[in-house]
Amino acid sequence: MKDMVNPMTREGYNKIAEEHRQLIEEERPKMVDNMATAAAEGDRSENAEYIYSKKRIREIDKRLRYLTTLLQDVEIVNPQNIRSNRVEFGATITVADDNGVEKTWTIVGVGESDVDAKTISWKSPLAKAFWGKKVGDVVSVERPAGDMDCELIDLHFAGRRMES
Numbered sequence: 567m568k569d570m571v572n573p574m575t576r577e578g579y580n581k582i583a584e585e586h587r588q589l590i591e592e593e594r595p596k597m598v599d600n601m602a603t604a605a606a607e608g609d610r611s612e613n614a615e616y617i618y619s620k621k622r623i624r625e626i627d628k629r630l631r632y633l634t635t636l637l638q639d640v641e642i643v644n645p646q647n648i649r650s651n652r653v654e655f656g657a658t659i660t661v662a663d664d665n666g667v668e669k670t671w672t673i674v675g676v677g678e679s680d681v682d683a684k685t686i687s688w689k690s691p692l693a694k695a696f697w698g699k700k701v702g703d704v705v706s707v708e709r710p711a712g713d714m715d716c717e718l719i720d721l722h723f724a725g726r727r728m729e730s
Contacts, residue, residue, distance in 0.1 A: 571639040578678025586633040636677035646724040660720035
């Protein structure tokens with residue numbers, strides 16, 4: 567695998583940066599205000615609003631630490647600029663498993679992967695198994711349920727099909 571610090575698509579970066587901004591500028595200050603208002607009411611041990619706000623601030627801070635890590639050392643990759651016939655970051659791959667079931671995935675950055683959107687992290691077992699492979703190659707994919715052989719049946723970048 568090519569040495570990439572933290573590859574990400576522009577769309578993924580913008581989405582993560584916006585969530586980071588919203589948590590810092592809107593959500594966290596709101597919870598701090600709620601906590602201060604609740605604390606001013608007296609006994610904090612039985613004050614549900616105070617307890618909830620304190621817990622929510624911890625959750626926000628944890629999420630902010632994660633997002634900050636994702637936004638560090640980002641290398642923005644535009645799949646439209648990739649000219650390759652091998653699987654790499656930004657590739658959309660279609661694979662067929664042992665049973666002939668086909669699935670299509672786009673390889674994206676760690677924090678921007680979303681199974682519902684058919685995107686997987688470039689560090690996922692499936693992406694790692696197919697990294698550098700060409701259409702027609704068969705690989706063994708490690709899964710918790712056991713290894714499975716899969717064939718790469720299609721490869722493209724941002725809508726452009728690559729010839730093998």
